[in-house]
Amino acid sequence: MFKEPLIQVHQRIKPYIHHTPVLTSTLINTIAAANLYFKCENFQKMGAFKMRGATNAIMQLSDEQKRRGVVTHSSGNFAQALSLAAQSLEVPAYIVMPKTAPQVKKNAVKDYGGEIIECEPTLEAREQTAMKLERTKGASFIHPSNDLNVILGQATAAKELLEKLPNLDYIFTPVGGGGLIAGTAIAAKHFGKHCKVIGGEPMEADDAYRSLKSGKIQTNSTTNTIADGLKTQLGSINFPIIQQGVAQIIRVEEHEIKYAMRLIWERMKIICEPSSAVALAALIKEKEAFKGQNIGVIISGGNVDLSQLPF
């Protein structure tokens, strides 16, 4: 049911995003015992796939809504994505960030033209501050992952991958808020031939794994993982899509994430976030089940603080 909308979304956002390359590594293929195709969203504008969803969400607004601007709460990649997408589309962007957020993240948002509104570092303060901006500025709230327009934007990464490699047996993505994997499930259904979608998730923030098992959305009590982009949890809009379209979630330990991240850095010579390495870590962990298959792996982003590496 999303095939036509997805084609339109892709067409609409194309001028504002990069068509990212697909890389391969003979050595990683040997280690994984399969044929891997890495979709490099770390090379996407602002360094992550989030640019796709943010751009689409803004483009769906009316002219009047665009004039009044958009608001989100995020201290991660979506804050930067919404800022840059808004800048490209000449729309004001208000970004609610906890005042404890690292200066480097605040600077990145400012560099992309976003206006930062600081709040106390609690979920309640974040939501209230965002709601106040909706009221006072008339800004439209855009959720980082639990929004159908965002999900369809993220789906275009897997759509590009499947247009290049229609015979993929699987696509692996990391699972955080659920926007990327839900979009990937939609793309796989409509643009794959028999392509299954599998998620990688840190053991330390395994809400998606437990949500799929129990059939209802679970929360994370702790999120003690290096994969800082994956601490967020599923939402009411992406969860049913994930239930329907994701074959399996594989959980990985911290040392498995670091090993996969180092493999990508050392062997592919590209910079990815710890969160991105979770997809490869999941595949390597269960590689016996995927021997000889053609597998897409979405490298979700490349925004890391080089002064704080786990190596």
Add this chain to the structure above:
Amino acid sequence: MFKEPLIQVHQRIKPYIHHTPVLTSTLINTIAAANLYFKCENFQKMGAFKMRGATNAIMQLSDEQKRRGVVTHSSGNFAQALSLAAQSLEVPAYIVMPKTAPQVKKNAVKDYGGEIIECEPTLEAREQTAMKLERTKGASFIHPSNDLNVILGQATAAKELLEKLPNLDYIFTPVGGGGLIAGTAIAAKHFGKHCKVIGGEPMEADDAYRSLKSGKIQTNSTTNTIADGLKTQLGSINFPIIQQGVAQIIRVEEHEIKYAMRLIWERMKIICEPSSAVALAALIKEKEAFKGQNIGVIISGGNVDLSQLPF
């Protein structure tokens, strides 16, 4: 005079090397005030352009010579390149390394099937050990940079770049032993329209700069630079080619190398060696002279020890 040979060399080595991609960065273009095209030899097999020259040098040997094998002395990328090229071509490779070389470099050579022969860490011991292997094994000595077949192999990187972008005004490369920049000069002459070649060199190992000034090969008294691939010096075969075909050498300070390296890592999300960053550092240093020009920059390699980063 090298046009036909270079076409043949490229044809010959193609099955054994990667045709590496060319990447761009809007932000780095803004910083450099020019249009930059990065030829990513960090994505080359074994992680550096040296694979091209090593492959070509081995392929030029007779069957009898191939049977007896090749020998070089190097503890850097050429050691790995000759090992892997020899392995691909089923030729024995003897690599003379100082016994003080880091274990990680020895392991890389072994992984590619090279046989390591250790020697004392002096130039004399290296040369004597290599000569002994020529005598006892009948192996052919291949110099890492001062060898015409190696130079023509390295030239294929710039040839690929110019075939994709025939209107480049400049190509910047780092200068170490001189093989890459000499090859680039040959390629620019025959495949560019008006393309000038410019070298970047660390102030701390500026033998090429001083050699060009004085008209004869100069040595480095100290080589205290982070760009460890550029400590070697020009040779009798590549120096005349460089004299004829290189427009300028720009020297850069250590902090300028680190700044350029960090830009490439953070903004392009790719891993390059400090040596590779020297080319961009040189351009940024003298950017007033290159405003608005179309400039190729060769990212020479991506083999770094992630545990020892300068960030």
